[in-house]
Amino acid sequence: MRCSLTPSNRAVSYPFVHRIRTRFAETDAMGVIHHGAYPTYLEEARVAMLRDSDQSHDEIREAGLDFAVIELFVRYRKPLRFDELVDVSVTLGGLTRATFQVAYLLQVAEETRATAVTVHAVIDRAGKGVRLPAWLSDLVGRTPPITGTPSRH
Amino acid sequence: MRCSLTPSNRAVSYPFVHRIRTRFAETDAMGVIHHGAYPTYLEEARVAMLRDSDQSHDEIREAGLDFAVIELFVRYRKPLRFDELVDVSVTLGGLTRATFQVAYLLQVAEETRATAVTVHAVIDRAGKGVRLPAWLSDLVGRTPPITGTPSRH
């Protein structure tokens, strides 16, 4: 398991936040957001972070690169409900030569609902792993470290 | 509106049937299958019909063709519930030079839950409309006509 980041429970530890409103289509018969909807929320927030960093998903793909998800970890603490506004905090970390990790904190009105980590490999058009592009390492350099939080995991 | 087929309410009017079990992920907070899940059921049944006719979706795409959905109509009569086995009856019809239609009947234990029609354009890799391939017209020729049902629409 490569997944090594411990997501902080404090939003201030994250350099980027993206707000998502939950959809009715994402609820299930238990009356809450289905756990399978969360990977899509993480992806939307991750894409928003890249867009914000002047590296859109489109540009990355035009460069012949893609960020394949190779691991996903979600910890569901309290359910999300329909029509809630979810603040998805995002940070990069855990870089290796060819992989990077993203940690997430999902909160509604400052109450933590979930945390998550995704691990990504940079791949070329043939699906082969390649070196991380320089701008990605730079991006991590610019983000505050995730530290100092007495982890409640 | 091109959508002109009237789906029969009698399963025997359809040359092909495909069974799907509903998923928990497809339910919503009303406790039933979300209406947005139905297009996926229709597609799964349509793909199964093509596979059964010896024309897999992959072969079609290898030939540089695709069947874009250009219209979708669903009539929801009674809700589908979690873990139900849905018999999706399918038939082709309404061919023009570059489009065809598919009609659907969704039943659980012979009780009608929904009917639907999709309209498709045959397009090439550039997204341009092209003539229907001969095997598709042949396929329609082999299916019984959808007639004789006093439509309850």
Place this chain on the structure above:
Amino acid sequence: MRCSLTPSNRAVSYPFVHRIRTRFAETDAMGVIHHGAYPTYLEEARVAMLRDSDQSHDEIREAGLDFAVIELFVRYRKPLRFDELVDVSVTLGGLTRATFQVAYLLQVAEETRATAVTVHAVIDRAGKGVRLPAWLSDLVGRTPPITGTPSRH
């Protein structure tokens, strides 16, 4: 088929518009937004319209009512792509004693990508059809009629 509204192709004909950014999870192997994602876009825009009218989905459900989708029609004109900003224009119409219709126009940078109509029944907790609530009829009264557009359907 109850579905009788003809969605206008002109955004100005609609009293309400809601912007959605397409998600990567909603793309398919043809490289465009999968047709099955559209019902969710329509729902998100419909819910936003109700929220804007001071009648949130939650309040409606607390009143013991729900708006079941009984018909869905979508016309796909040009594909939507990943990361596009879609303006979903929405209007109410076609009221009967127990049903109402919603018409939709989906545009990206003023270019029409799709139009749609949904038909809804107002149902109580037992799933029985009930009279439209007064505020809903009032809401329609307040919206400009969809007229005067030489329909290009």
Place this chain on the structure above:
Amino acid sequence: MRCSLTPSNRAVSYPFVHRIRTRFAETDAMGVIHHGAYPTYLEEARVAMLRDSDQSHDEIREAGLDFAVIELFVRYRKPLRFDELVDVSVTLGGLTRATFQVAYLLQVAEETRATAVTVHAVIDRAGKGVRLPAWLSDLVGRTPPITGTPSRH
């Protein structure tokens, strides 16, 4: 992190297997099955295992219980593609007083594509954690242990 099972890479280590065919709707613009579709595959296989053990999801809910997902871990090794038949092997393990774990192996024609673990809490109608029902512990007793595999994680 409660997630402690290490999924075996050998199908014979699992007491139950469920076959799923991937859907076109589940592909993404990279031409493979979107990573967000996997939690739904895991759930379908888990529900099939319960059904097979004579404990259907419906009965569980009628008993006022639900199995909330509290953690999800997926390791994506090789992509799944459209129309592939995925054998999802499933086993229970890691029981505590109020939680249990499920490990998964996803293979296509005996080639491993992914492994996964979900952690579940048994909750009552009010969402409170309760003791595992006896039949669930019995079910685990009947499954072969996941051991002896030189883990390639």
